Amino acid sequence: MGMTIEQKFSVNASPDRVWAFLTDPYQVAECLPGAAITSKIDDRTYEGTVTVKVGPVTAAYKGQVRFERLDPERLEAEVVGRGQDVKGKGGAEMRMLSRLVPTDGGQTAVVIRSDVNISGILAQMGRGMIESVSTQIFRQFASAARRKLEASADSTSEGAPPVGADPKAVNALSLGAKAVGETVGRAVRRLLGGTDGG
Amino acid sequence: MAPKTSAEVGGMGHSVKRKEDPRFIRGKGTYVDDIQLPGMLYLDIVRSPFAHAKITKIDASKALAIPGVLAVITGQDLAKYNLHWMPTLMSDTQMVLPVDKVMYQAQEVAAVLATERYIAADGAAAVEVEYDPLPVVVDPKKALEPGAPVLRTDKKDKKDNHIWHWEWGDKGAADRAFRDAEVTVKEDIYIPRIHVASIETCGCIADFDRVQGRLTVWMTTQAPHAIRTVFALVAGHVGLAEHKIRIISPDIGGGFGGKVPVYPGYVIAVAASVLTGKPVKWMEDRMENLQADSFARDYHITAELAAKKDGTLTALRIKTIADHGYADAAANPSKFPAGLFHICTGSYDFKAAHVEVDGVYTNKPPGGIAYRCSFRVTEAVLTIERMADVMAHQLGVDPAEFRLKNFIRPEQFPYKSALGWEYDSGNYAGALRKAMDKIGYAELRQEQAEKRKRGELMGIGISSFTEIVGAGPSKQFDILGIKMFDSAEIRIHPTGKATARFGTKSQGQGHETTYAQIIAEELGIPAADVQVEEGDTDTAPYGLGTYASRSTPVAGAAGAMAARKIRDKARKIAAYLLEAAEDDLVWEPGKFSVKGSPQRAKTIQEIAFAAYTNHPQGMEAGLEAVSYYDPPNLTYPFGSYICVVDIDKGTGEVKVRRFVAVDDCGNIINPMIVEGQIHGGLTMGLAPALFEEISYDEEGNIHGGSFMDYLLPTAVETPNWETDKTTTPSPHHPLGAKGVGESATVGAPAAIANAVVDALWHLGVRHIDIPITPAKVWKLLREKNVSE
Numbered sequence: 001m002g003m004t005i006e007q008k009f010s011v012n013a014s015p016d017r018v019w020a021f022l023t024d025p026y027q028v029a030e031c032l033p034g035a036a037i038t039s040k041i042d043d044r045t046y047e048g049t050v051t052v053k054v055g056p057v058t059a060a061y062k063g064q065v066r067f068e069r070l071d072p073e074r075l076e077a078e079v080v081g082r083g084q085d086v087k088g089k090g091g092a093e094m095r096m097l098s099r100l101v102p103t104d105g106g107q108t109a110v111v112i113r114s115d116v117n118i119s120g121i122l123a124q125m126g127r128g129m130i131e132s133v134s135t136q137i138f139r140q141f142a143s144a145a146r147r148k149l150e151a152s153a154d155s156t157s158e159g160a161p162p163v164g165a166d167p168k169a170v171n172a173l174s175l176g177a178k179a180v181g182e183t184v185g186r187a188v189r190r191l192l193g194g195t196d197g198g
Numbered sequence: 199m200a201p202k203t204s205a206e207v208g209g210m211g212h213s214v215k216r217k218e219d220p221r222f223i224r225g226k227g228t229y230v231d232d233i234q235l236p237g238m239l240y241l242d243i244v245r246s247p248f249a250h251a252k253i254t255k256i257d258a259s260k261a262l263a264i265p266g267v268l269a270v271i272t273g274q275d276l277a278k279y280n281l282h283w284m285p286t287l288m289s290d291t292q293m294v295l296p297v298d299k300v301m302y303q304a305q306e307v308a309a310v311l312a313t314e315r316y317i318a319a320d321g322a323a324a325v326e327v328e329y330d331p332l333p334v335v336v337d338p339k340k341a342l343e344p345g346a347p348v349l350r351t352d353k354k355d356k357k358d359n360h361i362w363h364w365e366w367g368d369k370g371a372a373d374r375a376f377r378d379a380e381v382t383v384k385e386d387i388y389i390p391r392i393h394v395a396s397i398e399t400c401g402c403i404a405d406f407d408r409v410q411g412r413l414t415v416w417m418t419t420q421a422p423h424a425i426r427t428v429f430a431l432v433a434g435h436v437g438l439a440e441h442k443i444r445i446i447s448p449d450i451g452g453g454f455g456g457k458v459p460v461y462p463g464y465v466i467a468v469a470a471s472v473l474t475g476k477p478v479k480w481m482e483d484r485m486e487n488l489q490a491d492s493f494a495r496d497y498h499i500t501a502e503l504a505a506k507k508d509g510t511l512t513a514l515r516i517k518t519i520a521d522h523g524y525a526d527a528a529a530n531p532s533k534f535p536a537g538l539f540h541i542c543t544g545s546y547d548f549k550a551a552h553v554e555v556d557g558v559y560t561n562k563p564p565g566g567i568a569y570r571c572s573f574r575v576t577e578a579v580l581t582i583e584r585m586a587d588v589m590a591h592q593l594g595v596d597p598a599e600f601r602l603k604n605f606i607r608p609e610q611f612p613y614k615s616a617l618g619w620e621y622d623s624g625n626y627a628g629a630l631r632k633a634m635d636k637i638g639y640a641e642l643r644q645e646q647a648e649k650r651k652r653g654e655l656m657g658i659g660i661s662s663f664t665e666i667v668g669a670g671p672s673k674q675f676d677i678l679g680i681k682m683f684d685s686a687e688i689r690i691h692p693t694g695k696a697t698a699r700f701g702t703k704s705q706g707q708g709h710e711t712t713y714a715q716i717i718a719e720e721l722g723i724p725a726a727d728v729q730v731e732e733g734d735t736d737t738a739p740y741g742l743g744t745y746a747s748r749s750t751p752v753a754g755a756a757g758a759m760a761a762r763k764i765r766d767k768a769r770k771i772a773a774y775l776l777e778a779a780e781d782d783l784v785w786e787p788g789k790f791s792v793k794g795s796p797q798r799a800k801t802i803q804e805i806a807f808a809a810y811t812n813h814p815q816g817m818e819a820g821l822e823a824v825s826y827y828d829p830p831n832l833t834y835p836f837g838s839y840i841c842v843v844d845i846d847k848g849t850g851e852v853k854v855r856r857f858v859a860v861d862d863c864g865n866i867i868n869p870m871i872v873e874g875q876i877h878g879g880l881t882m883g884l885a886p887a888l889f890e891e892i893s894y895d896e897e898g899n900i901h902g903g904s905f906m907d908y909l910l911p912t913a914v915e916t917p918n919w920e921t922d923k924t925t926t927p928s929p930h931h932p933l934g935a936k937g938v939g940e941s942a943t944v945g946a947p948a949a950i951a952n953a954v955v956d957a958l959w960h961l962g963v964r965h966i967d968i969p970i971t972p973a974k975v976w977k978l979l980r981e982k983n984v985s986e
Contacts, residue, residue: 001895001897001899001901002895056319056323058323085247087326087327088247088326088327088328088329089247090247090248118899119247119248119897119899120247120248120303120899121247123247123303123895123897123899123900124247124303124304124485124489124899124900124903125903125904125906126900126901126902126903126904126906126907127901127906127907128904128906128907129904129906129907
């Protein structure tokens with residue numbers, strides 16, 4: 001099941017600082033709920049895991065991410081990821097294009113476009129659910145990234161303590177519950193005759 | 199027609215309140231999942247995430263380590279008993295559990311047996327299966343291309359994905375008519391895969407008594423007797439004989455055809471109970487129900503009509519690719535592979551017609567089922583009614599005028615169609631004219647013309663459908679060779695109350711009420727005094743079940759015939775009691791009196807008492823009868839629906855402003871129930887027209903596998919239905935009734951689709967496949983440069 005997810009958030013940090021963060025898979029993984037980098041293959045290729053729990057269904061993907069293109073001049077990065085569920089319940093592929101746009105007051109806008117293709121158990125949950133879950137994951141990522149970057153805006157040290165989520169500590173169930181809540185919210189709004197805000 | 203009986207008796211024509219409702223509205227119904235047996239075990243099913251894959255390993259160790267998990271059943275386990283495959287009703291085969299590969303996403307892979315339902319679910323999640331994905335075939339047209347991966351590798355010598363070719367009608371005559379035609383039209387029409395989504399999912403409790411060697415299955419089935427025979431045929435070799443099998447279909451929360459097939463879960467539960475000697479419950483969850491149970495429709499149709507310039511239709515030609523998923527497991531009781539699809543000449547007097555259908559395998563769940571129509575009738579009606587509109591617009595003739603010109607006329611009945619059906623009775627123009635008057639057709643056309651000048655999009659759609667129900671005459675219908683009769687057994691007790699048992703099974707149709715009314719009509723015993731029972735194969739007479747709107751036409755007729763046998767015996771007893779000749783007795787509902795002296799009378803209650811206490815010498819005691827009714831023909835309910843839509847140019851949303859439905863189902867048993875059936879049917883016709891579709895991506899991932907994505911209409915989306923009727927009795931049915939459960943589902947989608955296309959025809963739109971979603975309309979409007 002293929003879909004394109006476009007998201008945008010803004011950080012109170014310089015483009016250089018955000019660039020350093022976004023091109024460091026360890027830092028990104030710290031901020032991404034359920035994600036961890038397990039090993040480095042080469043400068044551009046890493047192995048890792050992502051666990052997503054949607055209601056009663058858990059998918060634990062194991063796979064590779066690779067920076068296909070890093071353009072520091074234009075502040076654009078293209079990352080390709082590919083993983084398989086450890087229990088053989090399906091797979092996921094992603095091509096993510098990130099672009100940084102400096103904005104007024106030293107802020108940086110992060111614009112992300114992901115083409116995601118999932119198969120198997122999560123695809124079975126259906127587009128409505130998966131899009132809600134993706135949005136939820138992204139929001140958590142954006143807020144963790146913002147906290148991390150804004151807390152250490154003037155620091156460039158690599159060894160900054162992780163403020164993002166520890167992969168094991170992520171409450172994936174509540175993530176699913178939140179997405180369900182959102183989708184149910186849409187249904188309730190429909191029932192009440194309101195317009196679909198989602 | 200004024201009712202023959204008083205309101206207290208409640209025979210035909212009275213809106214008797216439904217006897218089943220007190221228990222339903224108080225939450226006191228007994229559905230399969232309400233039944234709890236001591237020591238009951240629970241089954242949950244591991245399902246495939248892939249649409250086509252080799253199973254390389256099933257590791258059950260982690261599941262078996264969970265306390266309470268008793269067993270993990272795989273295809274290999276069933277193969278020991280040769281139960282890993284089962285026959286389908288269409289002489290194909292389908293898997294119970296796979297031994298080497300899976301053929302669709304959500305297919306059963308293994309089953310977990312546990313002491314608690316939640317433990318069974320945890321166990322299913324813990325089973326680890328290794329798959330080796332295989333190329334997936336989703337598009338049936340691509341499935342037929344040379345070089346497409348062959349799916350049914352289990353069948354020796356199968357070199358392609360083609361299941362069967364079927365054609366019907368006079369091809370030569372149709373081709374000649376098209377060659378000579380002055381006007382022809384042709385459209386590709388796709389009728390997508392949909393799901394009945396009944397409120398109760400499927401499930402069962404299998405309880406094998408090892409001491410008595412007896413199997414009892416409480417099961418969500420529309421056809422308990424047929425299921426018992428199927429079980430005996432399939433499992434006879436492991437010792438399950440038919441007299442040792444009892445199928446009980448308790449209260450059923452909606453069937454619509456989805457509870458006719460035998461799903462693998464039932465078979466696994468039975469096997470698990472036989473192996474453990476304990477009762478085993480299996481209940482699907484909603485996603486399993488939507489993703490794995492039999493679908494409906496999925497017909498890729500190319501239809502052509504030929505006509506003269508004056509608007510007279512001459513010929514019809516249809517070619518269809520039927521996507522059956524990985525097995526032809528159609529719940530189709532007819533002798534025709536495409537069911538009753540050849541009712542597609544509809545309400546029109548065609549001189550020539552030819553239909554071809556090719557069944558194809560794909561990596562999707564097996565099927566199909568009817569979705570509240572008597573198998574492929576909605577497909578036929580949507581096609582002919584859509585094409586009638588295309589031809590009318592093409593000729594520049596008003597679609598109503600076009601229909602009135604081409605209808606089969608009342609004096610032509612019984613009418614033999616170009617495709618061989620004998621329509622029993624009809625007055626198609628009468629129904630359409632009534633609908634036009636009720637909705638104000640001429641004024642609406644005027645309003646539409648004015649709105650069009652202002653650039654507003656409004657459409658009026660007509661569907662003048664002919665249904666074909668009541669399967670069926672034994673020359674055309676059987677299940678595994680069993681003729682499609684149905685049965686009734688009536689026992690009148692000494693105090694004049696009755697118990698009546700039928701071979702059908704209500705799933706919400708109100709049989710407990712309507713069958714009692716038929717007996718009230720025939721015997722004058724108040725409907726309140728008639729207890730109707732169905733669904734238990736130990737007590738009910740053998741019957742083929744409820745689907746295809748067959749209960750009233752077939753079992754209802756059996757009820758009337760059995761009641762008439764009782765009346766014949768009652769006449770003899772009355773003659774004896776009144777010391778009169780049988781021929782001198784006059785019957786009026788509820789009593790016999792002597793001709794010329796009406797005070798000399800015996801009520802049916804007095805006669806019933808006498809049947810046990812004071813019957814003539816030489817006569818057997820008791821007052822009861824059985825009838826097995828083989829209908830001489832099908833019944834052909836019909837109607838005309840008119841729908842008015844407004845289209846939002848900004849969002850593409852279709853708003854149904856008005857919908858008038860004039861139905862003719864012959865003589866009516868219970869007007870309230872008929873109206874309820876039509877309301878429900880119209881809503882289930884609106885659903886596929888605007889909302890419902892199950893589609894698949896190229897890897898065979900299901901779109902529409904939960905209610906997040908499979909949209910059912912709620913009260914918000916459902917318009918106000920305006921219903922009316924005409925009455926044209928069936929000449930061959932004992933009560934003149936025709937059946938009504940499915941008419942509205944069959945007739946409604948075409949009216950809605952025609953209204954939308956009617957609103958857009960001037961922009962060059964000729965056809966839109968259902969469901970007509972806002973996205974589809976929005977895209978079309980942008981293509982046609984229509985802006986808000």
